[in-house]
Structures are given as structure tokens and as C-alpha cells.
Amino acid sequence: MERSKCSAQMIAELGIDSIDSLFEDIPQEIRIPGLKLPAGMSELELIREMERVLSVNQPASRWLSFLGAGVYHHFIPAAVKTAISRSEFITSYTPYQSEISQGMLQAQFEYQSFMVELTGVDYMNCSVYDASTAIGEAVLMGHRIVGGKKFLMSRSVSPERKEVARLYARGADIEIVEVAYAPETGQVDLSDLESKMSNDVIGFYFETPNFLGPLETGWKGIRDVLGEKMMVVGVNPLALALVKPPGEMGADIVVGDAQVFGVPMSYGGPSIGIFGCKSNHVRKMPGRLIGMTEDAEGKRSFCMTLQTREQHIRRSKATSNICTNEALLAVAVAAHLAVLGRAGLRRTALKNLENMRSLSKRIDAIDGFDAPVFDAPHFNEFAVRSSIPAESIRKNLLDKRIHGGVSLDRWFPELKNCALYATTEMHSQTDHDRLLAALEGVR
């Protein structure tokens, strides 16, 4: 009511009859007669309606779930929600006016710092959309640095991500060439990599742990084969609490998804794409960078920097089109890592590793099951082979309110009857017992 009184006053001051006059520049032939949408509702009605629509969902988090494949169920401390629920953070935008946006800028600088430390690279941007687009951006960045026409990609990369990378590559007329994984270890097949190397290769992308679970051990061999070509590595940053960082192993670009740090699964989005690189490539990077500087009084301050790479300045010559990114989730990541701390983070990662070890061993002990399929070190996810189709096991588990592993044969025909199981710190011994009993039942 207050508003409409204001409106009337403003209309009067503008000297017009009604708001309609303000739309008279829209030609009649393109006018529409309003919107055919339901009438609005009160907040209470909205909550009831949203409950009605959403309550038929059976969240993986509520049942027992072994789903992973790029999105993971981890514990989120309450304090993370406190941090990212601050409305000063939520309702701000890109910190164009740095003096009044120090909070967001410092938090994003902290995100960059944590990620630099975890991955071992020199520079991290303050997010891209998700891991899949991070790979796409890495392909394009590699192209800017070394030229070339082909980008090599391990077959053991997540199929979802591979498909996105393929689209990004197509935009620049780059061909994605697959490199086999070794059938026994699931790791990069070095001789296949070697056979696919040529002058017009831009670089090579592989993941560790890869989509099938194995951690890569053949770093030195890969780096040697690649020579001056780009080595782009995808990581699960939680594993890096325990595992040697790719920056130390010669990676040029590191990508991944930081959803594992304080970001709910939310049906796969939003998540937060990690993008970092070695120092000599920083000016070729996509995305926003936050730098440390000083204000007029010499006080430590933060602001966006190297913006001449970005679309608002460089337009069609920009390193990327990204504008809106995943800033708030970068705050969640920083808060999550800070709450866990070094010790808590390492304990969490260790729990994942131990759970993987113990669960795979126990599944392996069941007749008709083989786990892990690959003979390699793993982190928190592994492939399981069964004597009957993985799909029928998955359906059977669903009846017992268990989200079993993701069937692999739809993407990897060579992995017949295989499924991918993830286990995190969310699983107790009892949870594993329940899965085991259920698997015994379907055998």
C-alpha cells in the first residue's frame, strides 16, 4: 500500500497519466496481453506449495548413498552456513567498488590462498562455474599458450566432464583425442599417450583420482612424454590433504571441483570450479583474480586485478567470457577449510581413505564381487565388478532404500557389470554393514 502511494506521487511528479505512458515506446504489434501464469501467493502459501512439490524427493542424503562420480556427500559444519548466510555477502555483487567490498575480496583472496596451498600451483582464480567448464577453459588456455589442434584426454575422465570439454574444444576447432587407461591399473596408459603425441598436440588432461577411482602414480613418465606440452590435471581437492599436490608434480594447469568443501550437493549445482596454473601462464588465465594491495593510508587491502584479461575490457579478445562466477561458494570453501583446519581436514580425508579401504575389502570378500576392479591406490571411490549386471543390483538396492553405485557400463562398455561406489566420512561401520547385507542378498 505504501508503495502504491509512492508510485502515485512519482507518476504525478513525472507529469504522466499512468505507468502505461512509460511503455509507449514499445510498438503495439509486439505487445503481449500480460503473462499467463498463476496468481501470486503469500510466503506461507509459497512454503506449502514448495513443500508439496519437493516432498516427493528422496534425497540421497536421507537414504544410504554410495553415489559420487563428481558430486559428493560430505559433512558441512554449521559454522559454514553461518558464514555464507551473512546477507552482506549474499546480496552483494562482483566487488567492482573494492573500498566497500573488502569482506568479499578478502574471503576470496583466502579461498585463492587455500587452493594454491592445496594444489601446489602459483595462481588460482576465484572460481569458474564447475569442474567441467574448468576443463573446457583449460583446453582453451592451453591452446592460447602452445597453439596446436589436438587435446589429449584420458579415457578415465568423468564422461559428463568430457562431454563439456568436447564442446568447449569444438568452439575453437580443437579435436579431443582419447588416451587409453591401462586395463589392470586404470591409470594412464603411458605407451598409448606416447603414440598419440605429435606436433599439433596442445596438451593432455587426466584426473587423479580419476573417474574410475585410481590415483595416478605415473607422473614422471607423463611429464616426460609431454615435454613442453600442457599438463592439465583434475583433482579432488579433499584427497590433496594427504596426497602430493599436482603443482609439485609438474602440472601446468590444475582444475577440479571444490564442492567437497562445504557446498551441498543440490542436485549437482551450483558447485565451484577450481582453476589454477603456474606463474608463467597467469596472464593467459580465465576468470577473476583477487590481489593484495594498499589503500591511500597504506593499509593492507584487496581488489580485483589483471582485469585486462577479462570480457568487460578485452571483449572478443578476452581469455574467457565468464562474468558471474561462484563467489559465494568460494566463501563457503574458505570457511569450511578454516573450520576443519589442517588437522580436521587431514582426519576427514583419512577417514575417506580408510572407509574406501575397508568397504572395498569387504565387498571383495562377497562371492561374485570383485573390488576394487583396478589394482592401484584409491581415495574414496572405487569400481566394483559383479557377476550379475550392475543395473539390477542398483535397482535391488533402491528397494532397500540404498542408492548403490553408479553403473559404469553405459559409458564404458569394457567395464561390463561394473559400478562406481563412493564412501565418505558420512558412512559409519553400520552403514557399511547395511550395504554389505544388501549386497549379500542380491548375489
Added chain:
Amino acid sequence: MRYHQAVHDVPLLMEGCDSVEQGDDLNVRDLLPDELVRSSLKLPDLPEREVVKHFVNLSQMNFGVDNGLYPLGSCTMKYNPKVCDEIVWWETVAGLHPLQDTGTTQGALALMHGLEQMLCEIGGVDAVTLQPAAGAHGEYTGMHIVRAHHESTGEDRNEVILPDTAHGTNPASAAMVGYDVLDLPSKDGCVDVEALKATISDDTAAFMLTNPNTLGLFEKDVTEIARIVHESGALLYYDGANLNAIMGKTSPGAMDFDIVHFNPHKTFATPHGGGGPGAGPVGVKAFLEEYLPVPRIVKKDGVYRLDHDRPKSIGKVRAFYGNFGVLVRAYAYILMLGGDGLERASEGAVLNSNYLKEKLKGIFDMPYGDLRKHEFVLSGKPLRQKGLRTTDFAKRLLDYGFHAPTIYFPLIVDEALMIEPTETETKDTLDAFVEACRMIMAEDPEILKGAPYNTARRRIDEAKAARDMILSWNAYEKKMADGAGSR
């Protein structure tokens, strides 16, 4: 001056960390091969109490819509209803895994399907994908659809034309899909139809436009533009960043656009989150539906399913189905406002914008036409005579408790100030903003040059940041070890 931002000394989280770190007694070596075991990890170990204090104090040094007017042109910084933020924490939203059996996610699929249909109605299009993660990502998706369309008809078109008022993401997105980008100089702030005719050719794949354009002017020749574009065999792309001006009045579809992206973090009040996340749904006319990213959400016999079998689809633009958490908020917002409410929102946005424009155009120059839609662009040229620049004025506004407008965009206005008040601001707020502008213009120019004074930091040295390149705590420590940073 009524505004003072909090100033806290908040050390960086890493600052407390010992630089020489000790190992811990975790038994990693039994579980991982030696060559993979990490030898050092430098992260802080802080009590939760300190962490919460850290982030709460940081937040107080950050200005959001909830603090006050945020008239950042082109960004539609409207108030974000809180109920929408709460819903995304429900387990039935936050706890869903994207690879769950669709039998257990029927609510999520129903919601997304419903949102697609609502966006079809608002945008005047026939089909919508929710997959893109932001506006620019929607443009990127749209340009791939353009490419797929022309490839399917065997045409080799390698240029995208856009007006010189276009947002930077437009040319960047077109270039990323491999197009050469042609800038079309505007005439009187709008598309120069004759120039368009002269530029468009068999090589033109698409023309990208936002309407109202970034000056806030409605491109009234849009029907003619659409005819020219379509007759040349090119497609017409709508940048939906400015949809907040026209809901219920017209639609991109009614204007004959073929491809449209929506910006839920602008139009549908999903919060901007300090830079993201957003979302960037893309709508198309029926003849382009087959190119939309997979999977598509389909409903048969009352059951929703994800359909991956679309041979002509461009593929995927991000993993899974889109920024679901953002889409849920947008859905809730649209439901809450309803069809009429959305139209009222656009009316309010346009009224507020014209009211504010009327009050400010005496203070600044306002090139181009008078009637604006949801935003308008002033020129800070008068500041030049005082030896000032638009940025000085913008910084001084912060001292009065207002976020600055977008500055130096669009590029065709000298010393541009792009102002978008949105519909959620009251007349009192707008009047206060006008008053502040007036007072600032009467101030000693030296005051503006030194501004801001009342924010957490004084004027920040951006050149030093670019020179020093300290982009992480590690880099800072290294710099300190090598000798002090530059002055």
C-alpha cells in the same frame, strides 16, 4: 554524512599458521604409496569461535543490497526475498545427488519442468534448457546452437554482429564459439538499421541484442531489425539481462528473437552472492529445440524422465542439469509474484528508473533519448571541468551509503554512469540518492579526489596490485622473504 562502514582489523586466516609446520601422527603411509604421500600442508588450525568471528567481521566490511541502494546498472540488484534462500537448505533440495534414480527426484524434475514452462511464457519461446550456469554461459550455449543450426543447413557463416553498446560477455561468448565479431556503431543510442543492412551478409551467423539496450532505450525498430536479420538467413539472439524492464508488456519471442537467455540472478531476484552463483537458462523457438543441451526433462504418463537421446543436441555445457539451487529460488520467486506480480515488478522498475532519471538529468548530461526503461546512462562529463572523473564521483557516493552505479559502461557514453534502481526501492530512498548526488556535486573537488573516507578502506591502489601480483598468502610470504613489496 550518515554512513560509516565497519572497519575491523581482520588478519588473514593463514596468518596465524606456523610457517614451519610439523607432521601429524596420521597413519597415511600404510594406505598410500610413499611417492604419493604429501610432505607438507600449511593450513591454519583455529577454534570455530575465531573462524566465525572472522567471517562475521569480514561481512560487515561488505556492502550488499540488504545494506542499501545498489544501483549497479545492468546488474538488476533488486531485493532478494529471504524465503527463497531458506528453501534451498531444505534436505529435499540440498541433499539431492544428481545421479540419484529419477524415481527419487520427481519433485526436482517437476520443479525444473515447471520453471522451463514459466520461462517459456515469460520469454515467448517454445523450449528452455536450465543447464547454463550464468548469463554469459547462456550466451555461449546460444552461440553453439547458432552454429549447430547453420551447420545442419550446410551453411558456412562465420560472423556475429553486435551493437557497440553490447555487454562484454556478448562478443567474448561469440568468439569462444569460433565466430569473428563485428561491432556495429550505434545511431542515437540505438541500432543503426541502415548500418546493419550494410553489414549483414551471407557470412552473418547471428545478431546479438538486448532490448531495452544497455542505455535503457527500447529499440523500437526491433521488428525491422528482426526482419533484416532473418531475411539474411541469420539468427537473432536476445541477451536477457534487461528482461526486468518488459515482463508482461512484450517478450523476446514477441519481438521475433530466436534464442534468449534469462538471468535469474537479475530478473528473478536470486541473490548475486558477491559475484555468483547465478544461472543462465536458454530459451529457443521450436525449430531450434533439437539442439538444446542434454539431458532434456520429459514428462510421460505423469512421470518425469531425463532424456539423453537427442542426436542433434549440441551436447553439454556443464555437468548435470544446471545450478539447481539457484533455479529453485527463481521458481519460488516467480510463484510468489505470479504473472501479475512480474508485470508490476517491471512497471515498478521502469517507474523508479524514469523518476530517478528525471531528478538527475539536471545534474549530469544525459545523451540520447529521454524515455528510459529500467535503467539509464548519464555522462559524467561535467565532472571533467572540475578536473574529476566519474570514478571520483562513484567513490564519493560510497561515503553517503550508496553503492556506486556501473561506471564506464556502455562504452559509447563518455564517463558513463549507468544507473538501475530496480523496483524494490522506495521513493524516499531514490530521493535520498538524488540529494546525495546534489551534495557531492557541490563539494570541493579535492574531497571527491580523496574519496572514499567512510568505508573500510580509503581509495585502493589497483595499479600496485597489478604490479605486485600478490594473489595468495604463499605469494605474500615469498615476497616478504625476498624483500618488501614495491611502493
